[in-house]
Amino acid sequence: MSKLKTVYVCQSCAATFPKWMGKCLQCGSWNTIEEQIVEQRSGTRSANSPNPIKEPISLISVKQEKHIRQTTAISEFDRVLGGGLMPGSVILIGGEPGIGKSTLLLQLVLKNKQWKSLYVAGEESEAQIKDRADRLGEVHGNCLITTQLIVEDLVQLFRDIKPDIVIVDSIQSTQSRNLESIPGTISQIRESAYQLINIAKYLNFPIVLVGHITKVGNIAGPKVLEHLVDTVLQFEGDQSSGLRILRTTKNRFGNTAEIGIFEMQQSGLKEIPNPSEILIDLHSEPLPGVALALINEGIRPLIVEVQALVSAASFGTPQRSSTGYDQKRLNMLLAVLEKRAGLKLSTRDVFVNITGGIRITDTAGDMAVIAAIISSYLDLSINHDTCFAGEVGLSGEIRPMRQIGQRIEEANRLGFKKIVTSSSKKDSKLDTNIIIKEIRTLVKFLSKG
Numbered sequence: 001m002s003k004l005k006t007v008y009v010c011q012s013c014a015a016t017f018p019k020w021m022g023k024c025l026q027c028g029s030w031n032t033i034e035e036q037i038v039e040q041r042s043g044t045r046s047a048n049s050p051n052p053i054k055e056p057i058s059l060i061s062v063k064q065e066k067h068i069r070q071t072t073a074i075s076e077f078d079r080v081l082g083g084g085l086m087p088g089s090v091i092l093i094g095g096e097p098g099i100g101k102s103t104l105l106l107q108l109v110l111k112n113k114q115w116k117s118l119y120v121a122g123e124e125s126e127a128q129i130k131d132r133a134d135r136l137g138e139v140h141g142n143c144l145i146t147t148q149l150i151v152e153d154l155v156q157l158f159r160d161i162k163p164d165i166v167i168v169d170s171i172q173s174t175q176s177r178n179l180e181s182i183p184g185t186i187s188q189i190r191e192s193a194y195q196l197i198n199i200a201k202y203l204n205f206p207i208v209l210v211g212h213i214t215k216v217g218n219i220a221g222p223k224v225l226e227h228l229v230d231t232v233l234q235f236e237g238d239q240s241s242g243l244r245i246l247r248t249t250k251n252r253f254g255n256t257a258e259i260g261i262f263e264m265q266q267s268g269l270k271e272i273p274n275p276s277e278i279l280i281d282l283h284s285e286p287l288p289g290v291a292l293a294l295i296n297e298g299i300r301p302l303i304v305e306v307q308a309l310v311s312a313a314s315f316g317t318p319q320r321s322s323t324g325y326d327q328k329r330l331n332m333l334l335a336v337l338e339k340r341a342g343l344k345l346s347t348r349d350v351f352v353n354i355t356g357g358i359r360i361t362d363t364a365g366d367m368a369v370i371a372a373i374i375s376s377y378l379d380l381s382i383n384h385d386t387c388f389a390g391e392v393g394l395s396g397e398i399r400p401m402r403q404i405g406q407r408i409e410e411a412n413r414l415g416f417k418k419i420v421t422s423s424s425k426k427d428s429k430l431d432t433n434i435i436i437k438e439i440r441t442l443v444k445f446l447s448k449g
Helices: 075-081 101-111 126-136 151-161 186-203 224-228 327-340 363-378 404-413 442-448
Strands: 002-010 033-041 090-095 117-121 143-146 165-169 207-211 231-237 243-251 259-265 268-271 290-297 300-312 320-323 348-354 386-389 418-421 435-438
Touching: 002 186, 075 243, 075 259, 090 101, 090 186, 090 224, 101 117, 101 126, 101 165, 101 207, 101 268, 117 126, 117 151, 126 143, 143 151, 151 186, 186 207, 186 224, 290 363, 290 404, 300 363, 300 404, 320 327, 327 348, 327 363, 327 442, 348 363, 363 386, 363 418, 363 442, 386 404, 404 418
Parallel strands: 090 207, 090 231, 117 143, 117 165, 165 207, 290 386, 320 348, 386 418, 418 435
Antiparallel strands: 002 033, 231 243, 243 259, 259 268, 290 300, 300 348
16 A cells, blocks of 8 residues: 655655754755655565566676667757667757757657657747747657656657657656656656656657756756756857857767857858868958967867967956856966966966867867967967967976877868977878978967977
8 A cells, every 4th residue: 555645855866854944954955845746655565576676687687688779860850879870779858948959859750751760849839849940940740749748648648659769858847657756856857757757768760859947057956857867968068159069968879078069040050061161261361460270179070260368457456357268277277377487377367168069078179279378468360371289387397188099080071281389290101291280388388489
């Protein structure tokens, strides 16, 4: 027999309490504890239980299952997943509102006309989705739409129509009859995710869950949601820029270092197979304060444009501002330049910008930032046929970077003639005419120009 029990659950950390409190004792959040009714089942197990306890088996005797990936018509999406969709896999994709999550997933099901797809719309009506599909221009009859949000009804619907792929937009809008709490609460998200993941594994079809994010950028809901799914994707970009980046933070079936790059256009998301060509402008005249960084986003080499402006401080305290680059790392580089290279930057305002709306995290971009700052400080321009790659240490040394061969190939493909870096080691199989200028310290960098 089962019985009902009332508990109080924190909607921030999922901690439970026997009575209501204004402040959660677990995470310290205020006014996040809500009353929920849960069903307790007896923990005793019958001798005639239909699910007997399985005996452990030897790892050697386990037969390995071979799955064939389902490639989609979106190559950038396949790249991030590791080659395509795995049958029975569950993918969670998060991102800011309006970034293009629904557009990407609608394009996914519309471009694969051979699949019987089911789009579970929890935030839009059928008419709104039809309008978006007409704008994308690839409507077909194999794409089914439902606004049913009760997860038990969805499970039965999956059993009836047996789809090839399911999109749930979003997991926060689904609701289980087993709980009396409102949709979006931690308990509802957890229960709905459990049931959806179980049916996806049982019927062996891939399912993509769209997740909201919090104000700090994390996927909303319990952390157990990210542990349950097979793949966690993050769709990010600047609202003022059309560039969108799809990253992997967890992938049980592939590499987590791959990224996919798209551009938001009027007709939907367009794949960018050669992102370096849109991130840099090689046709304009060289200007002071502009340098090109040869970085890696995951394992994908990119060349991005770094802009810097150094000017006399108008107020007593000089300003330090960066867009697309870590503010603390910029402050460290400015301190290194003043201490090791002798540049008087303590009375100057310094602004750094990464063009294209991209944010770089690869430390190999340090040299380009340093070069752009020095170029603006001395009012000297840098040729467009030169790019920079190297990490700057606290003692002023230029440290070597990883995957030098891939970076050189990318620079060679785009027609660069010179790379300024810390190490000249490269793969002997690479057939390039690029001049590698080896710089070990900032002092030599300034002396050699």
